[in-house]
Amino acid sequence: MAGFLDIDGHPTWVEDRGGAGVPLLLLHGGLSNSDALLNTLGAGLSSHYRVIAFDRRGHGYTADTDADFHYDDMARETISVLETVVGGPAHLVGWSDGGIVALLVALARPDLVKKMVVISANYDVDGVQQVEMDPDSPVFQELGRAYAERSPDGPGHFEEVARKAMQLISSEPSLKTSQISRIQQAVLVTVGDDDIVTLPHAISLYEALPNGQLAVVPGTSHGLPMERPATLTSLILPFLEEDGPPKTLMPVRRARMSGGNGERTRGDMPETGMPQRAS
Incomplete structure (x- = not known):
């Protein structure tokens, strides 16, 4: 199913691939x-999940409004999609602004979130390297072309949408690690090794999450989903399918987080092919 649905009084493009x-x-x-x-x-x-996606206001096939962009508004929009389209909790996979929105949804409505994958996302505005967006650059030209193909507002409105987007990322978000630490869901933090989100910031996000995992993907940038989709999918699927915390041979951070000493029984240890000491 793909088409427009009323989300908070606004015609919103939603695609539900079923399953x-x-x-x-x-x-x-x-x-x-x-x-x-x-x-x-x-x-x-x-092939594993009921995949659903939607275009936020001012993006894709969904028309813009007069309001400026704010992440809190985007989170409320997403909560409405979860309530009315999904009909309950879901895994959230968010890229860039979408990852920020996922974090905010988890904080506001944890009952609607199962696991999360946040891709190249920052929780504070200072976590992003300021990169000048040249209107003549191939990236900006491609964004404008994709916008013109879809937007009911017409290609001429792209300049206004770009203005609002640049204003947003220069002033938001402003979450603290103390807020991030309230997120109890398992979260996979992924980032490119040459991302506009700085590696120290991505690591601080991972470290603030009680049930976080971290993947730095080599040879990638902020365009990680387009550059290495197969690699990213190969990280996402086992993370979502994993039942309970990761089982590792030598836990350190996770042992501290759980209050344990990091020791494991032989029956819990994954097969390594290494000889075991006799008892």
Whole structure:
């Protein structure tokens, strides 16, 4: 099913690929659209999950409004999609702005969130390296082309949407690690090794999460989902399918987090091919 649904009184483009699996909501990046993730990650995930995506206001096929962009508004929009389209909790996979939105949804409505994957996302505005967006750059030109193909507001409105997007990322978000630490769901933090989100910031996000995992993908940038979709899918699927905390041979951080001493019984240890000491 793909088409417009009323979300908080606004016609919103939603695509629901169906399937009998657990619902999984894809959250696109800023100045992007739902197709960006559906066409890269959607195919690999839809055979396992009920994959759903939507275009936020002013993005893709969904018309803009007069209001400026704010992450809290985007989170409320996403909560409405979860309540009215999904009909309950779902895994959230968010890229860039979509990852920020996922974090905010988990804080506001943890009952609607199962696991989360946040891709190249920052929780504070200072976590992003300021990169000048040249209107003549190939990236900006591609964003404008994709916008013109979809937006009911017409290609001329892209300049206004870009202005609001740049204003947003220069002033928001402003979460603290103390807030991030309230998120109890398992969260996979992924980032490119040459991302506009700094590596120390991505690591601080991972370290603030009680049940976080971290993946730095080599040879990638902020365009990680488009550059390495198969690699990203191969990280996402086992993370979502894992039952309980990761089982590792030598836990350190997770042993501290759980209050344990890090010791494991032989029956809990994964097969390594290494000889075991006799008891």
